[in-house]
Amino acid sequence: VSFREALRAGSRHSLCLPAVLLAGTLALASCGSSSSSTSNSSSSTTSSSPAAAPSTTPAASGATQTLAANPEGLLKFDKSSLTARAGSVSIQFTNNASLPHNVTVASASGAVVGATATFSGGTKILALNLKPGTYKFYCSVPGHRAAGMEGTLTVQ
Numbered sequence: 001v002s003f004r005e006a007l008r009a010g011s012r013h014s015l016c017l018p019a020v021l022l023a024g025t026l027a028l029a030s031c032g033s034s035s036s037s038t039s040n041s042s043s044s045t046t047s048s049s050p051a052a053a054p055s056t057t058p059a060a061s062g063a064t065q066t067l068a069a070n071p072e073g074l075l076k077f078d079k080s081s082l083t084a085r086a087g088s089v090s091i092q093f094t095n096n097a098s099l100p101h102n103v104t105v106a107s108a109s110g111a112v113v114g115a116t117a118t119f120s121g122g123t124k125i126l127a128l129n130l131k132p133g134t135y136k137f138y139c140s141v142p143g144h145r146a147a148g149m150e151g152t153l154t155v156q
């Protein structure tokens with residue numbers, strides 16, 4: 001085997017390299033889209049807070065659910081589950097982080113039933129009319145839901 005032939009073999013080999021790299025990135029890219037909704041099975045019997053006498057009367061029928069984004073800017077809500085009665089449901093969402101967030105509510109099938117605007121600083125109320133069922137709430141800012149900004153809203 002002459003040196004020239006070895007060189008040629010070597011260059012042919014290095015020609016293959018970009019194709020291998022490309023295949024690698026393609027494989028990576030297809031891996032990234034495979035994270036579907038993982039339903040963490042937290043038994044939802046933690047919401048029965050001791051009946052603290054309500055000093056303020058909640059507005060009409062639907063009690064207001066409160067939810068807050070992590071004030072330090074972590075991609076988290078302060079709650080991973082909410083429970084409400086069917087009918088009018090209000091979610092009072094506070095975002096004191098400098099990072100803009102929203103709250104989006106979707107049905108079990110993934111259909112969005114309502115969302116707040118995306119904002120930072122302050123509180124917005126998302127008023128919905130919901131039938132009994134299990135819903136998801138999440139932040140629809142790209143990447144935030146995947147990073148953990150989601151939870152389950154159970155409507156009874």
Ligand SMILES: [Cu+2]
Nearest residue numbers: 101139141144
């Ligand atoms: Cu967000």
